[in-house]
Amino acid sequence: MHNDNLHATQDKGPHDEGPREWISVDLPDPLIDGQAKEVMIRGRVIALFRQEGNLFAMDGMCAHQGGPIAEGVVEHGCVTCPWHGWQYELATGIQTINRQPLQETFQVRENDGLVEILI
């Protein structure tokens, strides 16, 4: 007889930290079009972008080695990390070379002029 339960484990991903909720972002100045800002929300670094009127939010630390994503150059809907050039789609977090969703993204909305992120 053998025991099939010996290897039972809980498989929780690094970002499985419970239910998400909308959190308002405390911005000292409005985020203008073409601009990006790094903010701290619930202890996480988040890169916030406004491009052609749309808001985007993604993990502010690059999946490669933690580079500051909010300081990257944005072109054609993608941000390029300033440290080693990895590039991610703003809307999906997909890395443009290997097409994998390496950078976590978050839903973001504007409510009465207040930016809110689902995190």
Ligand code: FES
């Ligand atoms: S840390 Fe972003 S490309 Fe290396």
